[in-house]
Amino acid sequence: MSMFYAGRHRAPSQSSQVGKRASATVVAAAALGLGTATIGAQSATAAPSTSSTESTATFSGLVKQGARGDLVKQIQRKVGVSVDGVFGPATRAGVVRWQRSHGLSADGIVGPRTGTKMRLRSGSATAARSSRTSTRTTNFTGLVRVGSRGDVVKQVQRKVGVSVDGVFGSGTRAGVVRWQRSHGLTADGVVGPRTGSAMGLTGSTRTTTTASRTSTRTSVSSSSLLSTAASLVGTPYVMGGTTTSGFDCSGFTRYVFARHGKSLPRTAEQQRQATTPVSSPRPGDLVFFGAPAWHMGIYAGNGMMYDAGNPRVDTTKRKIWTSNVTYGRV
Template sequence: MTQFYAGRHRAPQQPTLRKTGLSVAAAAALGLTAPALLTTGTASAAPATVSAPSVTSTTSAFSDIVGYGDRGSVVRQIQRVVGTSVDGIFGPATLSAVKDYQADNGLAVDGVVGPRTGSEMGLGGSTSSTSTRAASSTSNFTGVVRYGDRGSLVREVQRAVGTGVDGVFGPATLSGVKRFQADNGLAVDGVVGPRTGSAMGLQGSSSSSPTRASRTATRTAISSNSSVLDTAAGLVGIAYRYGGTTPSGFDCSGFTQYVFAQHGISLPRTAEQQRQAATRVSSPQPGDLVFFGAPAYHMGIYAGNGMMYDSGNSRVPVSKRAIWTSNVTYGRV
């Protein structure tokens, strides 16, 4: 067998013991091996043993915070580390993967890439030039955006919470907003008001799009003119149909959804979704929604004086009748 040395094969050389006065046995007792005792300065000397390079710690000093809703190149770095789709948007999938990473590495499982998590991931520096967190912290949003609103601000909200961007504040956006609020220590009400909007990095107010201000005016007009009640009254007598959402037959939430749609107000499909989308009120007005149970199993439109319009069941078509229990809640949209 030959040794590989300096780019050419050479025949192995027999080691010559250094004249140290040590016998081979004594050298062995001291833990010295034959190569350590080779005579130096001769052409036959074996090359010195190369020490293995020392391992340099790769732990970086990350000094910023990246969380749900942020965007940019640092988010893409995080996504590569945790193994999610790399789109530069800190959405639900990235949040879940970050939490898994934190759990696997003995870190606090909060879904936020702060100094400890970021350093563990090997991120460096700060994210001020690439993420939206800095902008979010200095934003001064003064409007209100909520379920049923439409427009450019709704699209901004949807981008912040990682839902489909269609400009319509529907059930998916509502869930995304509530998740964002929970993740950022905000009141979980599904409404993008000044605090939530500022945390999202929204700017200005919602006055430039068909938002809550205009819808509030519409809602006031509906109440004062009783137009919702007029529409509901015009549907009295239509048969109950499970899953029905048209005048050919209604279930309870299909009836309320249809009535409010005639006045430009979009409601989600089920009774419980409508309960969550509505703002709870303790002093109901005619035209508000009335909910039975929580989660809601039935609902109708409050008509005043303890009465309501609803589509009851297979034996009770759309009708105006008394609310038969006090165990109800009221909501306004």
């Protein structure tokens, strides 16, 4: 722009031209993203603007499995899972994936570092208090495991996200194992004082404990169980068979134990998970081949077992042919 003084046109001063050239340089540098270039006094004023747009709000809460609310919905949108405001196993898995992709510790818990990285919005303090409340512990003194029944089992099933029927079976045990692993506990599938307290279990713990102990104390006589197994020797092997018309391996063991009032799941692997592992087997324990189990039988003592073998080997008593086996007690 030309400048006029007293009606006479004068050329712009040299200092004015230098200023314009400097301004043009700043604009060009800004367009190239060179906000930190040393281009004179202008660079000092550009830096605060850049840093302010990159700043994030500090998150100080703790949101984990079991939490509910609007903050959980923010997390679910961020990790790309169904938005229902309930922090369940699917949300935890999504958080783990998100943490891994952003170079964070993949523990499935949204603490200060993950929450800050996610740029969680307002309401974090309230949500954090809500999360702590929902995950508070109680003083649980019971013992709930496979075979237990009742209201406390239903609480466990709701907590681990499995079908709620009040019967602690193999599905519930698997859910408890997953829950224990995700919360840094010993993953044994048994809800004792530590796991139960972490779950916040309440209610008739003594009744459930008594029922559980009673169910584990009532053992089947090994001699009568082996007698039943021996009476079935010669029954044909039938894939999927569960009756005296024909057995497969798990159908045979299930039938024998049912004759003595003990209910077992259907498959070999389910039965493996439903039993208590033992290192010193006794007659009447179950013997499993592989993990997951692909075959099983009833230990008869002295390295022998009763089993429904395969299409070439009908139900029989025979030697256990490998040491690569495990044993479980009902």
